[in-house]
Amino acid sequence: MKNFIKYVVLPVVVLMCAAGFAGCTANHNNPDKKKSDIKYTETLKVYNASEYIDRTTIEDFEKEFAIKIEYAEFESNEDMYAEISKNPNAYDILVPSDYTIDRLIQENMLAKLDKSKIPNIGNVAEEYLDLTYDPGNDYVVPYMAGTLGILYNKKRVTETVDSWGVLFDAKYSGKILMLDSERDTIGVALKMLGYSMNSNDDAELKQAKDKLLAIRSIIADYNGSEEIRDKMVAGEGVLGVVYSGDAKTAIDRNPDLAYVIPKEGANKWIDGFVIMKNTRHLDAAYQFIDFMCRSNIAVRNMAKIGYTSPVSGAWAEFLGNRIMFPAIEELDRCESFLYGKDATQKYSDMWEEVRRLW
Numbered sequence: 001m002k003n004f005i006k007y008v009v010l011p012v013v014v015l016m017c018a019a020g021f022a023g024c025t026a027n028h029n030n031p032d033k034k035k036s037d038i039k040y041t042e043t044l045k046v047y048n049a050s051e052y053i054d055r056t057t058i059e060d061f062e063k064e065f066a067i068k069i070e071y072a073e074f075e076s077n078e079d080m081y082a083e084i085s086k087n088p089n090a091y092d093i094l095v096p097s098d099y100t101i102d103r104l105i106q107e108n109m110l111a112k113l114d115k116s117k118i119p120n121i122g123n124v125a126e127e128y129l130d131l132t133y134d135p136g137n138d139y140v141v142p143y144m145a146g147t148l149g150i151l152y153n154k155k156r157v158t159e160t161v162d163s164w165g166v167l168f169d170a171k172y173s174g175k176i177l178m179l180d181s182e183r184d185t186i187g188v189a190l191k192m193l194g195y196s197m198n199s200n201d202d203a204e205l206k207q208a209k210d211k212l213l214a215i216r217s218i219i220a221d222y223n224g225s226e227e228i229r230d231k232m233v234a235g236e237g238v239l240g241v242v243y244s245g246d247a248k249t250a251i252d253r254n255p256d257l258a259y260v261i262p263k264e265g266a267n268k269w270i271d272g273f274v275i276m277k278n279t280r281h282l283d284a285a286y287q288f289i290d291f292m293c294r295s296n297i298a299v300r301n302m303a304k305i306g307y308t309s310p311v312s313g314a315w316a317e318f319l320g321n322r323i324m325f326p327a328i329e330e331l332d333r334c335e336s337f338l339y340g341k342d343a344t345q346k347y348s349d350m351w352e353e354v355r356r357l358w
Contacts, residue, residue, distance in 0.1 A: 054304035099337035102133035117286035120293035128310035140272035164192035177240035180222035200343040245306035265333035
């Protein structure tokens with residue numbers, strides 16, 4: 001992406017937060033209304049990543065707008081893409097990551113946004129707007145941002161953890177939890193070797209594949225980020241590759257854990273709301289996205305899932321957290337995943353080989 005937030009925080013943030021709350025907290029038509037009493041006017045189907053929202057915000061939306069949400073979850077962007085490729089009319093709203101949004105735009109699968117129907121997009125900090133693959137935000141409204149890194153147990157790791165190379169150290173055999181994610185895990189190997197996470201070079205990709213094949217005898221398992229989080233909290237692993245929100249949640253539960261963005265760099269990303277091109281519930285989709293861009297709703301989602309909302313009015317109570325707000329120099333080492341048709345097929349073939357031999 002062209003501009004990833006640098007987290008230079010000004011005093012005005014606190015004022016924005018206060019203004020955001022003043023403008024949002026009174027917007028519920030009837031907060032005491034029971035869900036069973038709602039007379040729904042229509043149904044909106046939302047497809048989001050696993051454990052990636054405060055479900056009570058969905059309930060509040062349903063109460064306020066009398067729109068029923070059918071909510072489903074996916075484990076990876078690749079799973080999500082496979083599902084909507086088979087049935088592009090199955091969902092109205094998706095919440096993919098950068099490179100998948102890029103792909104959906106290129107493949108003409110998304111509705112172009114009428115931003116006058118999403119006035120709360122004005123709450124999104126400008127650092128998160130005008131992305132490389134979507135200048136002008138014609139297709140995406142940012143939802144959450146974060147990084148990829150290593151979650152580790154400070155009492156069980158004997159050296160400084162500052163490099164992806166620690167994941168390839170045989171002394172931690174059986175205690176390394178790798179992420180079951182095509183782009184992320186291939187990206188880790190590429191970054192460790194000094195290459196771009198978006199490499200399309202055959203020689204570089206072969207080196208990365210060889211690295212991943214070489215460690216299949218020492219890693220404990222491939223898991224989703226949430227499962228790695230839970231295993232690390234329970235002491236079942238020493239090192240795990242996770243997303244930053246899961247790292248924050250894990251450390252909140254177990255203070256023996258720590259999180260690092262390795263010195264070679266990592267992935268930084270923005271996930272966003274997009275609307276499927278042929279939705280029959282366009283106005284309802286606008287209402288849902290606009291609701292999620294309210295400052296008080298963003299605070300609730302940040303508190304629940306541990307990621308960073310681009311809604312600046314939600315930042316005040318989280319500013320001291322270095323996982324949610326990394327230093328500029330850490331982010332400068334990172335890059336965003338982008339979509340390339342040829343490279344995507346290479347990643348898919350490579351991942352199939354790596355996982356088949358596991």
